[in-house]
Amino acid sequence: MAETLCLSDSDRSSSSDQSVPSRSNNRSLRIAEKERKKNEAEDSFVLALRYFSEGSSPCVRVLKCLIPASVVPQQAVVRAVVWLNVSKIPISTQVLFIKWVLTVFDLIDAKDQLRAIYGFIFSFITEENLCPYICHLLYLLTRKENVHLYRVRKLLELQSKLGRQPFLMHLLSLYKVFCPELVTLSIPSRIRSGFKNYISPWKSALVAVQKSNGQQVSSSISAAFTIKEKSISRKRKHCHLDLPALSSVLNKEPQSEQTSRRKMVPLVHLSSFAQMLKDMHRIELPAQMGSLLGSSLALQYLDCVQEESALLRLNFWLGCALHEEFLFCRQTSEEALQFLNNLLSAQHFLQEGFSSSDAFLYKFLNVWDGSLLRPQILGLLSNIPVIPSTQIGRLLFEPLTQLFFTSSMFFKCGLMECLNNMLLKWLTWHSVYALEDDLDISLNSHTSINITLSGFKDSVMELVHFVGRLASLGLQLEGCNTLLLSFILDFYETVCDTFLKFGLPLVVMPPPGVFYPALLATDPVSVDRLAYIMHRYKLNLTSAKSQEKQTEPQQAFHISRHTFRQFNHYLVFMVNCLWNCRMFHANTDMHVREELLHKSNVPQYWTRFDFIHHPAFTGYAVDFHQKCWPGKKDVDVNSIKQSKPWSWYLEYLFNQGFDGLKDFVHSSISRQVTAGDKLQDSQQR
Amino acid sequence: VEPPDMDSSGEDINGMVEKDDAPKGPSGQKETSTADMLRIKQQMSNQCFEMEVYLNAGKNRRSCSTSEAERDYSDHISELERVKTLQFNQTLALHRMQMWHAMGEKIKTNDPEADALKVVNQRCMALCCRIKQIQQETRLLQDEITELQKKRLEMKRLTHEKMKEMEDLMSRKEHPDTEKYKAALEKGQTNLEKYKKMSIMAQNVLRGLLLACKINWLDDPKLRDVAMTLEEFPITD
Numbered sequence: 033m034a035e036t037l038c039l040s041d042s043d044r045s046s047s048s049d050q051s052v053p054s055r056s057n058n059r060s061l062r063i064a065e066k067e068r069k070k071n072e073a074e075d076s077f078v079l080a081l082r083y084f085s086e087g088s089s090p091c092v093r094v095l096k097c098l099i100p101a102s103v104v105p106q107q108a109v110v111r112a113v114v115w116l117n118v119s120k121i122p123i124s125t126q127v128l129f130i131k132w133v134l135t136v137f138d139l140i141d142a143k144d145q146l147r148a149i150y151g152f153i154f155s156f157i158t159e160e161n162l163c164p165y166i167c168h169l170l171y172l173l174t175r176k177e178n179v180h181l182y183r184v185r186k187l188l189e190l191q192s193k194l195g196r197q198p199f200l201m202h203l204l205s206l207y208k209v210f211c212p213e214l215v216t217l218s219i220p221s222r223i224r225s226g227f228k229n230y231i232s233p234w235k236s237a238l239v240a241v242q243k244s245n246g247q248q249v250s251s252s253i254s255a256a257f258t259i260k261e262k263s264i265s266r267k268r269k270h271c272h273l274d275l276p277a278l279s280s281v282l283n284k285e286p287q288s289e290q291t292s293r294r295k296m297v298p299l300v301h302l303s304s305f306a307q308m309l310k311d312m313h314r315i316e317l318p319a320q321m322g323s324l325l326g327s328s329l330a331l332q333y334l335d336c337v338q339e340e341s342a343l344l345r346l347n348f349w350l351g352c353a354l355h356e357e358f359l360f361c362r363q364t365s366e367e368a369l370q371f372l373n374n375l376l377s378a379q380h381f382l383q384e385g386f387s388s389s390d391a392f393l394y395k396f397l398n399v400w401d402g403s404l405l406r407p408q409i410l411g412l413l414s415n416i417p418v419i420p421s422t423q424i425g426r427l428l429f430e431p432l433t434q435l436f437f438t439s440s441m442f443f444k445c446g447l448m449e450c451l452n453n454m455l456l457k458w459l460t461w462h463s464v465y466a467l468e469d470d471l472d473i474s475l476n477s478h479t480s481i482n483i484t485l486s487g488f489k490d491s492v493m494e495l496v497h498f499v500g501r502l503a504s505l506g507l508q509l510e511g512c513n514t515l516l517l518s519f520i521l522d523f524y525e526t527v528c529d530t531f532l533k534f535g536l537p538l539v540v541m542p543p544p545g546v547f548y549p550a551l552l553a554t555d556p557v558s559v560d561r562l563a564y565i566m567h568r569y570k571l572n573l574t575s576a577k578s579q580e581k582q583t584e585p586q587q588a589f590h591i592s593r594h595t596f597r598q599f600n601h602y603l604v605f606m607v608n609c610l611w612n613c614r615m616f617h618a619n620t621d622m623h624v625r626e627e628l629l630h631k632s633n634v635p636q637y638w639t640r641f642d643f644i645h646h647p648a649f650t651g652y653a654v655d656f657h658q659k660c661w662p663g664k665k666d667v668d669v670n671s672i673k674q675s676k677p678w679s680w681y682l683e684y685l686f687n688q689g690f691d692g693l694k695d696f697v698h699s700s701i702s703r704q705v706t707a708g709d710k711l712q713d714s715q716q717r
Numbered sequence: 718v719e720p721p722d723m724d725s726s727g728e729d730i731n732g733m734v735e736k737d738d739a740p741k742g743p744s745g746q747k748e749t750s751t752a753d754m755l756r757i758k759q760q761m762s763n764q765c766f767e768m769e770v771y772l773n774a775g776k777n778r779r780s781c782s783t784s785e786a787e788r789d790y791s792d793h794i795s796e797l798e799r800v801k802t803l804q805f806n807q808t809l810a811l812h813r814m815q816m817w818h819a820m821g822e823k824i825k826t827n828d829p830e831a832d833a834l835k836v837v838n839q840r841c842m843a844l845c846c847r848i849k850q851i852q853q854e855t856r857l858l859q860d861e862i863t864e865l866q867k868k869r870l871e872m873k874r875l876t877h878e879k880m881k882e883m884e885d886l887m888s889r890k891e892h893p894d895t896e897k898y899k900a901a902l903e904k905g906q907t908n909l910e911k912y913k914k915m916s917i918m919a920q921n922v923l924r925g926l927l928l929a930c931k932i933n934w935l936d937d938p939k940l941r942d943v944a945m946t947l948e949e950f951p952i953t954d
Binding site for chain 1: 798799801802803805806807809810811813814815816817818820821824825827835838839841842845846848849850852853856863866867869870871873874876877880917920921924925927928931932933934935944945946947948949950
């Protein structure tokens with residue numbers, strides 16, 4: 033069989049070209065592969081890799097066509113590593129081989145032998161051409177036992193020779209996580225650039241060939257407690273976006289006598305929560321950290337134990353997968369949607385995001401078109417932890433502003449909802465991890481960024497102001513579209529209750545660009561919601577004020593005069609407009625010149641936005657008039673203004689479900705009926 | 718031989734006409750050229766000075782630091798947006814007032830169009846009622862969800878606290894007979910460290926040998942068994 037391979041290769045002109053293998057080459061190998069399947073797996077790979085020891089140029093082509101039928105036996109890889117040292121193989125071929133190992137890493141059936149020859153693999157690190165790839169491979173294999181001082185010294189030596197290369201820094205940071213006392217070097221907490229993505233095109237080609245061959249990889253996910261859908265058919269095409277199967281490091285099934293003596297229990301063997309609790313301190317994490325995302329049991333364990341190396345590796349894998357699929361590939365597949373949904377479920381379960389997905393999102397927002405996988409991306413965005421106010425503009429606001437103003441109305445609504453969810457999550461986090469002013473608390477278990485109460489308040493304020501600006505301009509662009517207004521009012525329903533519902537000492541009023549369009553809305557639902565929001569603001573402000581008086585001056589939180597003034601301004605305007613028939617008055621934001629108002633030919637323009645004439649309520653006024661005076665042919669809604677009909681009318685309105693209006697009117701307006709049916713108001717400040 | 722600073726029209730570079738009556742003898746030439754050069758030098762320095770003054774004046778006129786400009790820029794933008802919003806709101810109010818006044822007038826006329834309007838109005842009222850019901854439900858549900866999420870997050874926080882406490886306790890836990898065997902334990906540990914270092918070194922040396930001599934250890938079963946253990950230390954920490 034090896035001869036047939038040799039013949040077919042030497043038939044063609046075997047100049048040392050490094051081009052992608054031709055289709056005819058593929059075909060001949062496929063025939064050979066079918067035969068290979070009959071033989072033992074190891075023999076076939078060994079035969080193919082035997083070209084290694086000969087170092088001939090067909091070796092390169094063979095290597096490039098080497099596509100695993102199902103798994104790659106690790107003995108073959110071990111043998112090849114030995115040959116790397118023993119035979120005279122050209123450097124380019126060595127590099128190619130290591131790249132091949134990295135590409136098929138997830139398909140290698142077990143990793144224990146590879147870990148046993150860790151030192152041998154490490155020795156290749158001194159070869160400058162191989163160094164980046166060896167570092168990557170070591171990163172995937174390293175455990176605590178492999179970290180020794182002489183290895184750290186070697187890496188530092190290399191660093192002084194090659195500079196602070198990212199691949200060296202990555203490996204050193206992993207060593208530091210395992211043995212911080214051995215690595216005293218300071219490593220920047222966010223190494224954004226991971227290992228360079230050189231295997232992606234190869235990997236996609238590999239996947240494409242596997243798909244066209246119709247190869248199936250059976251997955252063995254632990255059945256219990258999975259949060260992935262059970263309806264996934266057995267015919268799963270292997271793809272780098274599929275969550276890898278949860279497996280143990282060793283391939284062999286443990287015999288019953290051995291299990292009791294074995295020290296560590298692989299995670300895949302757990303089938304229930306109770307079992308996990310029993311063996312909590314003996315659990316061994318799998319080699320492929322990405323597989324944890326598919327099982328809620330595994331996530332639970334990871335969250336409890338907070339093992340830094342595991343999180344580091346999980347974030348690394350996640351970052352690579354996201355970068356590969358979305359930042360390098362042209363088309364995204366059906367699997368991308370599934371993958372993101374799984375990631376979202378995992379984040380939802382853990383109630384926090386992953387640092388690698390956050391970093392990916394910041395980059396992705398700059399190149400996103402706003403419609404690709406919109407619900408998933410917006411979902412991931414809402415899980416971002418609090419960003420310090422110094423960076424929030426650059427990281428979040430700038431790309432989002434660009435997207436917002438160039439997108440459809442539905443995107444605007446979606447983004448509003450996303451930012452509302454983000455705010456809700458930030459506030460929930462705050463109410464649980466109650467921050468204090470002089471206390472620095474780290475944002476979540478995964479990052480080392482700390483934040484104080486004032487820093488948190490700054491970030492929240494920045495977010496609210498940002499949304500206020502987007503909302504104002506968005507409403508102007510979309511002509512006060514009701515759907516958009518509804519999402520905006522959702523946001524302000526969250527904002528108005530930051531103090532009472534979440535314990536955050538902060539009150540931020542909506543901007544004029546949101547308040548007035550809502551008050552002048554043509555649908556009663558929006559006006560009712562605005563009334564509800566104003567009512568809640570009032571409760572929050574009065575509660576804050578009373579608290580300020582009760583507690584000591586240091587603890588009390590101080591609301592600025594400006595906020596009170598703004599609230600009062602809005603409140604007075606709203607009452608004047610709806611109740612006192614004093615619209616378009618001077619000294620308000622709605623001051624319009626007399627001449628212009630006369631030109632409009634509308635009589636009594638100052639009453640045109642009260643409860644009877646307001647665009648949102650005029651229909652109700654007409655309906656009420658007909659019900660109240662069914663005999664009257666002429667509809668004169670002004671007759672509702674008399675004292676008794678007025679109260680009936682208000683009752684009638686409130687009974688339509690407008691609880692917001694009811695609360696607002698009862699709390700902000702107290703009626704004093706004088707002779708002549710003049711309605712007065714008094715507002716509480 | 719023409720003096721180097723003359724162009725063909727007989728003017729020197731400063732636009733000054735050379736004196737025709739300058740003596741052209743060898744010694745005379747030398748004298749005039751020195752005087753000329755001194756004169757030219759003086760002129761050039763004057764011109765340079767003028768240019769410098771001009772440049773500085775221009776610089777002062779257009780001087781503006783970028784950070785100042787940026788601050789002004791964002792201030793101007795917010796002012797612009799404020800005024801735009803004001804104008805938009807006022808226009809909105811005017812338009813809506815006019816529109817709904819017209820509609821009100823129409824409804825008063827009691828003609829078929831008015832009846833159609835009334836039908837639409839009824840439908841809107843019914844829909845709004847339904848919307849309010851659903852919004853109420855949504856609000857209650859959302860509050861419930863938020864409470865649940867708070868509780869779960871609280872659980873998570875407590876779990877982490879407890880795990881930390883457990884770790885502290887476990888690290889502090891001492892064997893009951895520590896005092897008795899303290900000395901022996903310490904001696905044992907130092908020995909262990911020593912032998913550990915020795916074995917790691919030996920493993921490293923053996924590995925180095927295998928690599929340097931390019932030995933194919935995989936094909937010899939005994940050598941293979943040894944080579945596969947070079948990463949292990951049987952007694953873990």
